[in-house]
Amino acid sequence: MHDNRTDGPAIPSSSGRPWWAANEALAFLVELVALGCLFWWGFSLGDNLAVQLLLGIGVLAIAIALWGTFAAPRARIRLPLAGVLAIKAVVLGGGALALYGVGHPVAAVALAVVVVANTGLAETFRRRPASAV
Template sequence: MRTTPGSPDQGAPGHVLDERSWYAANDVLAFLLELAALACLGWWGAAVGDVTALRLLLGAGTPLVALVLWSLFAAPRARLRPRLPLVLAVKALVLGGGAAALYGVGHPVAAVVMAVAVVANTAVAEVFRRRPTASPTG
């Protein structure tokens, strides 16, 4: 396919816009996965145990602990700025815990789908993070 002088190609600003769109879409997916992990952790906590008080405690406490860990170490505006390995460990604990919780409530296929989505999303985010930003001149 031939390109005309005004058509976007690999070096044109239109390509950068497309890349930013993918980056934004990946960020939205990351946020949705975070919310899903918290919901799954709460679901698991509410389903565990025979005592109602324990179910309430785990149903509210498990996602609350995950939320505190996330906000301290893994959120974009985290209070603490640890090195990347610790950030990834917290993400693995919270997001992986969400997938494990989904498995724990009896949905193994959904748990695998969530785990694959988490790994793919995190890998894409790391690729975007490591890429040098494109200059507006190409």
């Protein structure tokens, strides 16, 4: 008998689910790009190299700490879906805003569109049974 429960936050297997696996790979890439953009933005705020590095690394460290604590697949603190989505909005949306802040508005909009589509698909895939995807 097949169990069709979809209320749990279980991470599905990528076996037989190529779209899910591709979206998860894209999610990882988007996370890295957002973190890179946050570092770039922080770095751009300083007057000299030491301050630039401090700000870039500081912004990056805060984003990584938020992500690892609350939004990563193996987060130390499990928030309800709304909380996880809020952290994702701060970090991933912050990456798009950071890209805008360093003078690339078109790329920022493109990143924001990819973030929203990828996150929406990821949450849909996580809550549907393998046979329905």
